[in-house]
Amino acid sequence: MTAATTGAAILATAREQVLERGVGLSREQVLSVLRLGDAHLSDLLALAHEVRMRWCGPEVEVEGIVSVKTGGCPEDCHFCSQSGRFPTPVRSAWLDIPGLVKAAAETAATGATEFCIVAAVRGPDARLLAQVRDGIAAIRESGNDIQIACSLGMLTQAQVDELVAMGVHRYNHNLETARSHFANVVTTHTWQERWETLGMVREAGMEVCCGGIIGMGESDEQRAEFAEQLAELDPHEVPMNFLIPQAGTPYEHYEVVEGRDALRVVAAFRLAMPRTMLRFAGGRELTLGDLGAEQGMLGGINAIIVGNYLTNLGRPAQQDLDMLTELRMPVKALSDTL
Template identity: 40%
Template sequence: MTSTLEDLVTKALRREAPSRNEATRLLSEEFDVLDVVAAAGRVRRHFFGNRVKLNTIVNMKSGLCPEDCTYCAQRLGADSEILKYSWVKAEEAAGAADEAATAGAKRICLVASGRGPGQRDIDRISETIEAIRRKQPDVEVCACLGLLSEGQAEQLREAGADAYSHNLNTNERRYAEICSTHTFADRAETVRSATTAGLSPCSGAIFGMGESDDDVVSLAFELLELDPDSVPINFLIPMEGTPMAGEWRLTPQRCLRILALYRLFFPDVEVRLAGGREVHLRNVEALALHVANSIFLGDYLTSEGKTGEQDRQLIADAGFVVEGSEERTLPERRHDLVNIRRRGVGTDVAANV
């Protein structure tokens, strides 16, 4: 019997993943994209209501990375015109975290470029977590420092980190196509180490790197094996100066289908709308909030995002509220959105068509 979208919703509400065939059909044109979003939206609202969790990134160290991930502007040999600096001081990072938490962010993600941390780097992050806690004792702190060595996850947990983020990025079969300096297995093992140490595991993907439908589905099953608590969905920003500078493969509809697929695979897990959402979703970004229950607030590692005010307005306009706050569901003013017509019929100015 051929499954319907109603069948997939029922399975998701029971926390059952789609089959491989069902998942592949969701990415095809068999189902209208709005019907797919609506189905995933029912699951999202069942588990998360109308809440949107805000997260923010503090880029502790930018560029200067020895790894050769082809999608990344911080990679070895990249000549992208990004900010490049060594470790920022703990108090500077804590100040940025304080501003973000005051603006509604529930999780602060401390990210540093590089293959993985040394002991001195663990000490730096520990000091930063302590500084953040002095200002914002209740905010969640997530570390994202690359591949972890034995005992490092435990050190981060003891330092007060709540979570560890390490994306798989793409599926195992094609991982060597995007990186040669470490393996898919290396990444998966780091996620497992973090989980074993008591850190909340965060692991997701980047789409738009030439993956097939089968690759998208395979990665969903591989992520399921790691049982993450949050799944960031990134859409490739093809930065100049990287090998993927010309990879403009995504459409808004493709992004929505991928988001919906991962919601059905991870019905009660934080699915986070992450890097590239503004670039690729464009005018349908609000629809994505009916699938994802979490976004990054503000800027990313190497690219700028919308302003916090724009993101909060997006959330309110879509009928959602910021998780953990009493955000207004209607904007305070509307006059700034109204432009009096001064062109077209009845004027000497051509219409804007």
């Protein structure tokens, strides 16, 4: 059997299993998709888009993010310029309450339905939780009804309960990479510790947002493993990040993921998780460029972060919104997220 015939068979099986029956690909099947040659990429992206449209619909959820506490993190995540263990240009800083309210208002003005408050910490202390609590209250008092999400590191059960009481409806805590690769990326905490936080978040009734970063030295086998582990977790949303090599970090000299490989990963993750929200996040501009963003939206993506990221610039929000208009993809209404 030729490579072309094999590729066609892989896609035909995926079409019947995922598109027709809604059953995600297994780890072995994801690996076979990741190994498809470039000759099959267009067909793969088209299939991933069909799957997205059938099982998720045409709407796109738009989100903005802001860092309430930047830099000075005690963890050693090798990709992160906010780690206090590496000689990066990022320094510790806090965003005040008026700044949070302003950022939430600017996010809502783009048409986004989601505003995520992020902190560079191992887990939240009393000061951080108070800042988040006061910030959410001030956002609501300003008349802004945008949905609030948080990403504050690993949690205790009491902290999970506090966030629920504040009205946080979604919690982001990325597993970052496959379990078998995690110790090569982070040594100051374990993959299991992150998994346990996610379990508490789910049990408390918050939506689970969990993804990772592609391009941290993982193999195709580990990308397939990661897709399987995310599918097992069954999060509401999976942010798809691509490594941005940061000065001063252990990964500063890593190569940027090649655009076609990035699109292949997006499509493979869609086929592994047909009903999950897949969100374009950090690194897409560097990895894919402007055209790649459009290709990704037609290759399985159905959510997007607009504006800037935590320590990296993104595209202007209006540019992404214009792209969605051109693609005839409606922005998910706030009323649909309540």
